[in-house]
Amino acid sequence: MPLRDRLTALLDRDESTAAPSFEFRDGTVVAAEVSGVGADWAALQPSPARTGAIIAPLSAIMSIGMPHPDLLRSARPVAATSSLAERMTLGFALRDLVRRRVGVTLHLVHGRSLSGTIDRAGADHLDLAVHEPGAPRRADAVSGHRLVPFEAIAWIRLEGAALPR
Template identity: 30%
Template sequence: MRWDALFRDMEAQLAAAAGLAAETEISDRVRMELREISLQDRLRSQSGKQLVFDLGTAGMLRGTLRHVGEGWVSLEQERGAALAVLSQVVAVRGMDRFASPTTGKVRLGVTSALRSIARDRSAVVVRSAGAPADGALHGTIDRVGSDFLELAVVPSDQPRRSANVTGVYVLPTATVAAVLSQQHNGWA
């Protein structure tokens, strides 16, 4: 009888050790899989959700997530659209815990998205990283190079005409936090 108790105790200890080993292996696998998930993977699964992007001193962007590109997202806002550069995002609120795996699709980079906006000749507001949101520049993106954009600054209530241009700024794309459309329908 004493041996039965001894064997039951040994079996219980072995079962507990096996259970602990399985839990440890599962936790290790989850951690390994998680390290392969990027912010873009997480954002792709949030399409159509209302999100808030904190851009630090450049302000907040609120809207419905529409597109996720390589290093950027576009949001549909109440009064237009916004493009946020992910390298300038401090935090995102409103996301669930899911992620979409990377697909074989070619994703447009930030400069490609900016070139599309430039071709559209949309009136925009450009918020720069490290600058307050109320210091944003209003105008039209005239040209986009490999790592910069040229913004013709125009008063927000004026159309883009050469007589209305008050200055031309060359902005490194690395300093652009967000580009917002000034049109109600935007480009989202």
């Protein structure tokens, strides 16, 4: 059973127990509820509730801690999922952020972070206009541009935005 299916099983878990803890490739650990699962990424809502959803490439999740009942439940086969969700790649999700002009902070696998607005998202990389967190993307606020391969991304925090389920 692939990791994607195990995460899908956590979408409707009993949230009265401790939230799963996600350890990312950069060493960060975040307690969060799974709020969506795409082809190669997961949407997470940090717990306790804070602003800013997280997008995590599945390849950047190093481990997930969770209560034993959730671990067992996630190992059971899940009902058939939407073929649309199975086709929604990380690039697809990031192109939605491009359209909505959502500010992000990219946490890279080596521990550095970059804040700004994604200008373009391709199949395996994105273009980021770098600016201060929380600032709108305006030409005079942009301090530089970065081309970032998806494999360099440990996780992405969205500024005050949530992802649809």
